[in-house]
Amino acid sequence: MSGIDPIDHIIWHKNTVSKDDKQKLNQHKSMMIWFTGLSGSGKSTLANALEKVLHAQGIRTYLLDGDNLRHGINKNLGFSLEDRQENIRRIAEVGKLFVDAGVIVLAAAISPFEIDRKAARDLFEASEFIEVYVKCSLDECEIRDPKGLYKKARAGEIKDFTGVSQPYEEPLSPELVLDTSTQSLDETLEQLFIFIKGRL
Numbered sequence: 429m430s431g432i433d434p435i436d437h438i439i440w441h442k443n444t445v446s447k448d449d450k451q452k453l454n455q456h457k458s459m460m461i462w463f464t465g466l467s468g469s470g471k472s473t474l475a476n477a478l479e480k481v482l483h484a485q486g487i488r489t490y491l492l493d494g495d496n497l498r499h500g501i502n503k504n505l506g507f508s509l510e511d512r513q514e515n516i517r518r519i520a521e522v523g524k525l526f527v528d529a530g531v532i533v534l535a536a537a538i539s540p541f542e543i544d545r546k547a548a549r550d551l552f553e554a555s556e557f558i559e560v561y562v563k564c565s566l567d568e569c570e571i572r573d574p575k576g577l578y579k580k581a582r583a584g585e586i587k588d589f590t591g592v593s594q595p596y597e598e599p600l601s602p603e604l605v606l607d608t609s610t611q612s613l614d615e616t617l618e619q620l621f622i623f624i625k626g627r628l
């Protein structure tokens with residue numbers, strides 16, 4: 429290796445139509461709302477419910493769901509620590525493009541490691557990244573088991589399963605914590621909507 433990074437020869441070209449211009453056209457700010465939590469905690473349910481409310485108010489949104497992206501852009505990734513890191517990196521980078529396009533992005537991914545969530549956060553301006561910890565006890569997630577995955581993980585049919593055979597690190601300083609073990613969907617959605625409305 430020559431020691432010269434190819435990135436040294438790639439110069440950033442500033443786009444003529446800025447993020448600010450796009451936000452003005454949309455008449456709202458753009459941001460990344462990042463949902464993290466155990467499988468079955470309620471990330472997808474809450475993200476879909478919030479998107480529906482925002483969409484009904486004429487707000488431009490896009491939902492990046494970890495499960496869905498693993499059918500396409502992330503289909504070559506598994507659940508090792510390295511693959512999860514790359515999964516989060518891609519979701520965050522794609523989300524950044526949407527935020528740049530003036531859109532409110534909702535990303536729902538387990539994102540179990542603080543270091544990967546921090547790397548995602550660092551791609552955005554401070555006010556643009558809202559980390560929502562969808563908090564739910566492992567016991568309750570296992571009772572819900574909406575996809576039957578905990579049962580399979582306990583039976584040893586799925587390895588590296590978050591909460592069972594791989595850790596979930598609770599967020600250190602999320603913007604919002606929603607406790608779905610003790611509160612209904614309507615209650616948690618209301619808290620979330622009030623918080624986001626204050627940032628629009």
Ligand SMILES: Nc1ncnc2c1ncn2[C@@H]1O[C@H](COP(=O)(O)OS(=O)(=O)O)[C@@H](OP(=O)(O)O)[C@H]1O
Nearest residue numbers: 467468494507512515537538539540587588589590
């Ligand atoms: N080993 C293992 N561990 C955790 N989850 C697993 C695993 N294998 C498959 N699944 C299913 O994949 C969904 C998690 O994908 P994510 O992209 O959100 O994961 S991560 O952010 O990279 O940790 C997760 O979706 P949710 O249940 O919606 O969280 C599971 O349905």
Ligand SMILES: Nc1ncnc2c1ncn2[C@@H]1O[C@H](COP(=O)(O)OP(=O)(O)O)[C@@H](O)[C@H]1O
Nearest residue numbers: 466467468469470471472473608611612613616
């Ligand atoms: N307050 C709540 N918020 C979100 N989901 C909840 C809540 N209370 C119960 N649930 C239920 O928990 C399950 C969560 O599933 P899901 O949204 O797929 O989780 P995740 O995307 O985190 O894997 C759903 O069946 C949902 O109806």
